[in-house]
Amino acid sequence: MTPSRLVSGRLALLFTATFGALTGFYLLLSVVPLYVSGGGAGRAEAGAATALLLAAQVPAELATPALTARFGHRAVLGAGLLLLGLPALLLPLGTSAALVGGVSFARGLGTGLVVVVGGALVPLLVPEGRRGEGLGVAGVVAAVPAVLALPLGVWLAHAIGFTPVFVIGGLAAMTGLFCLPALPGRGTGDQAGMLAGLRSPALVRPSVMFGATAMAAGAAITFLPITAGRAAPAALLFQALTMTAGRWWGGRLVDRHGPSRLVAPALVACAAGTALLGPAPLAAAALFGTGFGLAQTATYTLMLSRVDASGYGTVSALWNLAFDAGMGAGAAALGVTAGLTGYPAAYALTAVLILASLTLKGNPDAARTRDDLARRLHDGAGRRPGSADGSGRRTAA
Numbered sequence: 001m002t003p004s005r006l007v008s009g010r011l012a013l014l015f016t017a018t019f020g021a022l023t024g025f026y027l028l029l030s031v032v033p034l035y036v037s038g039g040g041a042g043r044a045e046a047g048a049a050t051a052l053l054l055a056a057q058v059p060a061e062l063a064t065p066a067l068t069a070r071f072g073h074r075a076v077l078g079a080g081l082l083l084l085g086l087p088a089l090l091l092p093l094g095t096s097a098a099l100v101g102g103v104s105f106a107r108g109l110g111t112g113l114v115v116v117v118g119g120a121l122v123p124l125l126v127p128e129g130r131r132g133e134g135l136g137v138a139g140v141v142a143a144v145p146a147v148l149a150l151p152l153g154v155w156l157a158h159a160i161g162f163t164p165v166f167v168i169g170g171l172a173a174m175t176g177l178f179c180l181p182a183l184p185g186r187g188t189g190d191q192a193g194m195l196a197g198l199r200s201p202a203l204v205r206p207s208v209m210f211g212a213t214a215m216a217a218g219a220a221i222t223f224l225p226i227t228a229g230r231a232a233p234a235a236l237l238f239q240a241l242t243m244t245a246g247r248w249w250g251g252r253l254v255d256r257h258g259p260s261r262l263v264a265p266a267l268v269a270c271a272a273g274t275a276l277l278g279p280a281p282l283a284a285a286a287l288f289g290t291g292f293g294l295a296q297t298a299t300y301t302l303m304l305s306r307v308d309a310s311g312y313g314t315v316s317a318l319w320n321l322a323f324d325a326g327m328g329a330g331a332a333a334l335g336v337t338a339g340l341t342g343y344p345a346a347y348a349l350t351a352v353l354i355l356a357s358l359t360l361k362g363n364p365d366a367a368r369t370r371d372d373l374a375r376r377l378h379d380g381a382g383r384r385p386g387s388a389d390g391s392g393r394r395t396a397a
Helices: 007-031 031-038 041-055 057-071 073-093 097-125 129-161 162-173 173-183 193-200 202-229 230-259 260-275 281-305 307-342 343-360 364-380
Strands: none
Touching: 007 031, 007 073, 007 097, 007 162, 031 041, 031 162, 031 173, 041 057, 041 097, 057 073, 057 097, 057 173, 057 193, 057 307, 073 097, 073 162, 073 173, 073 343, 097 129, 097 307, 129 162, 129 281, 162 173, 193 202, 193 343, 202 230, 202 260, 202 281, 202 307, 202 343, 230 260, 230 281, 230 364, 260 281, 260 343, 281 307, 281 343, 307 343
16 A cells, blocks of 8 residues: 655645744744844843743634634634734834834734644644654754754844844745645634633643643753853754654654653653753753653644544644743743752752653543543534534535
């Protein structure tokens, strides 16, 4: 039997849109605070720009399942790309708090829409038997801009100036607009999706487990430059590269062995790597990065296996919320804890937290969970044309 093609034309276009959007996001992530501080503002104003960018993602992620149910994937993704790209073109007008804050908030909303819609579309466009591998490839597509565009943006700002970087970032984010006509237009969920997902232990438990690893990632990214000294750049690079490889490798393992079997080893690797960040930062970063990449693919695929197509948007929103909340909480919590215990002990306590989250794994009956969630996702709102029919089949594209 000829194996099904992993990356179809529509999936390639989705990857193009995602890659462009995240390139625009990461290209400006460090450049905007640099621009603000160079314009005479203080550190508080520079930090506020990033805080607004990240904070705005949360309401966007919460709202996306309902928005896609009402307007469809194509329209919501298009709105996200425009919100992420167009406001960046306004940044050369000045460094006032109102302008930069408004631009940052709008771009955060756009980012939230893009990542949730993209996450919901990938499982619809990959072959069922190769879902894990497809999600792994999607993880690589999302990770490469973080590895390359983040430092590139700062370098370009010094080399050619801020305005060209803002224009490049804005246009890159909107590249995906040309891909929209080929992507699915109808939504697959309804407005009750997020509430049903938040009430479901079968979805909340894996998202909390993943959130624990994201906390460690936020702590490592924030504090490795302080604790690893000269080894910090190499450690951060090792973490980024091994995380990217782990997401792809994890996808292949998920297709062979199922996601549930991969969750515990991934979290154990994350915990071990986190505990060693103090004494052995290079090896620890590589170990943690591998585990974090595996955890991303395993937990997301596990959550998808517990819903039908009507729940893909809800899964994507919950998973991305866990990522964002975990990253922010990890950086804040480790900073406070390290002030009381020192960094090695704070890293060790974070590792214990990751291991403790394994007690949430459970072993729900997959079929019963899927049927229960399908009922909840459709409860009260009814089925719309183009939504899943209860068996997981699309009734319209």
